[in-house]
Amino acid sequence: MGILLLTKSVFAIMIGFLAAIVFGLILIPILKKHHIGQRISIFVGENHKKKEGTPTMGGLIFVLPTLLATFFLLITDKIELTANLIIILFVFTGYAIIGFLDDFLSIKKKNNEGLTTYQKLFLQLIIALVFFYLYMEKGGQTALIVGTLGINIEMGWFYGVFLLFILIGASNAVNLTDGLDGLAGGLSAIAFSLISLAAGFEEVGIFSFILTGALLGFLIFNTHPAKVFMGDTGSLSLGAVMAVVAILTHREITLLIVASVFVIETLSVILQVFWVKVFKKKLFLMTPLHHHFEKLGWAETDIVKLFWVVGLILTMAGIFFGVWL
Numbered sequence: 546m547g548i549l550l551l552t553k554s555v556f557a558i559m560i561g562f563l564a565a566i567v568f569g570l571i572l573i574p575i576l577k578k579h580h581i582g583q584r585i586s587i588f589v590g591e592n593h594k595k596k597e598g599t600p601t602m603g604g605l606i607f608v609l610p611t612l613l614a615t616f617f618l619l620i621t622d623k624i625e626l627t628a629n630l631i632i633i634l635f636v637f638t639g640y641a642i643i644g645f646l647d648d649f650l651s652i653k654k655k656n657n658e659g660l661t662t663y664q665k666l667f668l669q670l671i672i673a674l675v676f677f678y679l680y681m682e683k684g685g686q687t688a689l690i691v692g693t694l695g696i697n698i699e700m701g702w703f704y705g706v707f708l709l710f711i712l713i714g715a716s717n718a719v720n721l722t723d724g725l726d727g728l729a730g731g732l733s734a735i736a737f738s739l740i741s742l743a744a745g746f747e748e749v750g751i752f753s754f755i756l757t758g759a760l761l762g763f764l765i766f767n768t769h770p771a772k773v774f775m776g777d778t779g780s781l782s783l784g785a786v787m788a789v790v791a792i793l794t795h796r797e798i799t800l801l802i803v804a805s806v807f808v809i810e811t812l813s814v815i816l817q818v819f820w821v822k823v824f825k826k827k828l829f830l831m832t833p834l835h836h837h838f839e840k841l842g843w844a845e846t847d848i849v850k851l852f853w854v855v856g857l858i859l860t861m862a863g864i865f866f867g868v869w870l
Contacts, residue, residue: 550747553623557614557751558758564610565762569603573766573773576600581652583774599771602648604779606766607730607759608641614755623751628683629793630748632676633786639672640716640785644777659777666713673709676789680708691798708792715791715800716784718807721814721833723780726769728835728849732856733783734760736803739860740787745794753790769846802863806856810834 576582582598615634618624646668647659660668681687687704690697700707723729734757741753763779766772775783784807791800801808813834820828830840838848 550750553747553751554741554754556623557618557754558761560614560617561607561610561755561758561760562762563758564614565607565759566765568610569606569762569766569773572603572606573600576602576773583776596771599774601652601774601776602645602778603763603767603773604641604644604775604777604782606773606779607756607763607775608637608779608782610762611752611756611759612638614759615752618751618755624748627746627748628679629746630752632679632683632793633749633752633789635679636672636676636712636789637782637786639675640669641778641782643668643672644779644781647777647781669713669716670709672785673712674705676712677705677708680792685793686795689797690795696798707797711788711792711797711800712785714811715788715804715807716781718804718811719784719787720777720780722807722810722835723775724833725835725839725845725849726771727764727767728852729780729783730760730764730767730775731849731853732806733787734764735853735857736787736860739864740790740803749790749793756786769849799863803860805859805863806852813837 577600580598581600581602583596583601612634615624615630619626624630643660643665647665650659687701688697688699689704689707719729719733722732737753737760738757741750741757763775767775787804788800791797791803796803810833813829814832817827817829817832820826829837831837835848835852838851839845
């Protein structure tokens with residue numbers, strides 16, 4: 546990494562971090578004033594009931610600073626507005642809006658039911674179709690390539706379906722993992738900090754560094770005991786942009802390793818449903834998996850630290866697999 550790029554990267558992290566802290570200090574009192582708080586499910590246990598009313602929609606603390614910082618670097622000619630960056634900004638913003646609508650409706654209805662599943666899927670499909678169109682317009686390849694394993698499969702139009710699957714899967718995986726203070730935010734910061742180093746495109750790397758800094762700023766308010774939750778506004782946008790970066794850098798399979806903790810959390814839910822239907826009993830005490838550890842008596846902070854460490858190890862393994870092997 547050259548000195549100029551290193552300087553840009555450090556600046557990107559700093560501007561994202563400081564902007565998120567300033568925005569958090571402004572936003573959280575506003576959320577409290579208007580009683581925009583999280584309603585807690587009755588199934589997660591007494592330890593979580595005390596979190597009832599904690600401000601939500603906190604994803605705005607890293608979404609808006611990331612967008613504003615990126616636009617600042619664009620207008621000051623620190624980075625170039627490329628087709629890749631346009632796609633990233635479109636998907637990041639689009640999924641943040643879907644999450645915001647979901648959070649807003651949940652608060653308005655005074656329950657945890659915002660957008661319906663079909664409404665979410667429809668909106669995600671629209672964004673995925675536009676994404677695929679922009680991707681093809683810039684000359685994007687439709688082959689699944691894994692150089693490490695010698696895989697090169699031309700998928701043609703089916704790549705659009707594959708793209709939709711990755712977007713929806715990644716966004717909902719982060720959403721499922723967002724159940725403990727600092728868990729999803731910390732894992733995402735770990736993933737994006739290393740993705741930034743291996744992105745291969747300067748503008749993609751700088752955006753990822755800005756988001757990493759903003760996530761670190763968000764964690765100031767989100768680690769235990771959380772003063773704010775990211776809500777769907779944050780979790781959906783994080784998962785989607787993680788998927789987009791993987792697609793644009795042709796690291797779709799690497800994403801499975803980098804985001805392994807998110808994948809494992811999702812698989813635990815799928816396995817639980819399968820086990821109950823087939824064997825008429827639970828495989829885990831509760832899903833997603835972090836709740837299983839809670840039911841075993843683990844402290845929330847210990848679970849988060851364990852998942853962060855596992856996430857760091859697997860992310861490093863994924864980057865090594867996808868870039869240097």
